[in-house]
Amino acid sequence: MSIAQKDLTFLKLGLDCANWTEPVYSDLQRRSAGNEERMLMLYFNRIGWPTSLPTSEKEPFVKSVLREKKSALEELMLKSLPLRPGVEDFIDDACIKGIPVIILTSYSKSGDKIARSIVQRLGHERLSKIKVIGNEEVEKSLYGQLVFGKAMTSSLDEQLAKEARKAASAEKQRIAKEVASILKVSVDIDTSSSESLEKIVAALRAGAEIAGIPVYKCILIAGSKSGVAGAEQIDMPRVVLRSSFTSRAEFPSANAIMDGFGGADLTISKLCQKRWS
Structure with a gap:
């Protein structure tokens, strides 16, 4: 959520007192690792939540802010936002x-x-x-079909075995391992993505x-x-x-x-x- 999007979003939600400058935004982005929900949680923890908001409603409130942000972003992007110079x-x-x-x-x-x-x-x-x-x-890409299951007509093990037989190059071997990881097939690589x-x-x-x-x-x-x-x-x-x-x-x-x-x-x-x- 950029500063411009924030201005439109907070204004629509009646949060005129909410404000973040560029340094505040940069700090929130760094601390939240770019996670927008986490960013807003940190922000309202810092400035205080709306007084009428029950503690149990914090998460729905954040989601409503993000929905408004998406709408504000569409308004901003569909205007004459310039491309990056060069x-x-x-x-x-x-x-x-x-x-x-x-x-x-x-x-x-x-x-x-x-x-x-x-x-x-x-x-x-x-x-x-x-x-x-x-x-x-x-x-529609080969990798996308394998990962998201769009073209799976057999079991995952059979499909992966078929891809493994085709993996004659080192590049295809890497693809097979990545697909196996995402599909939770037993391959000894990190599956925490x-x-x-x-x-x-x-x-x-x-x-x-x-x-x-x-x-x-x-x-x-x-x-x-x-x-x-x-x-x-x-x-x-x-x-x-x-x-x-x-x-x-x-x-x-x-x-x-x-x-x-x-x-x-x-x-x-x-x-x-x-x-x-």
């Missing part, structure tokens, strides 16, 4: 150099529909040269699949810890672009951290020159 030139340069560009909208906090409406501002000509991956594309992280991993896998490039040869350009965490889980190189809300956040697993596109910051030339480990 992103058009960055995409154009990638296309000129023959580098596939995949834009992931499926794990956007703003929602697939709203994220796509923002992407549309890139223009028809530019969009014709790139791929936009949303919920539908993820579900949250639902949101699983969706992020599925989106990243679908993007790489559609681009026809192994995940370790792709580079995720992210602005959130959740995206970085998903890429780290599948060994995809990741570059963080800071924003005003993440200027103080730490991204220890990122391969690089930059402030924006172009100039001294992120360019296609720098991505091509960098040796990713």
Whole structure:
């Protein structure tokens, strides 16, 4: 929940006294690890809950705030919210150099529909040269079908055994293990991923699949810890672009951290020159 969304949300709920500045927002985001419900809980614990609100109603109240936030976000996003400076030139340069560009909208906090409406501002000509991956594309991908069960016609063990036989390369072996983990099949790897992280991993896998490039040869350009965490889980190189809300956040697993596109910051030339480990 950004400051702009907060202004609209709190105003609609009659919480005129509620206010958070950029430093307060950054602190709440850091302490809550980006979890919006936790962020609001921490915030109202700090300033005090509405006096008429029973203790047992705190959770429903937070959910109502988040519903209003979603509505406020739609209002904000559907207006002329500008794209990040330099992103058009960055995409154009990638296309000129023959580098596939995949834009992931499926794990956007703003929602697939709203994220796509923002992407549309890139223009028809530019969009014709790139791929936009949303919920539908993820579900139709091989990885998405296996993870979310859309194409399961046999038992999980049989399906996984079939995939294991097809896993001739190291990349496919990794996919088989990840699928097994998410499906709770007995494989000796971490199965503690949250639902949101699983969706992020599925989106990243679908993007790489559609681009026809192994995940370790792709580079995720992210602005959130959740995206970085998903890429780290599948060994995809990741570059963080800071924003005003993440200027103080730490991204220890990122391969690089930059402030924006172009100039001294992120360019296609720098991505091509960098040796990713």
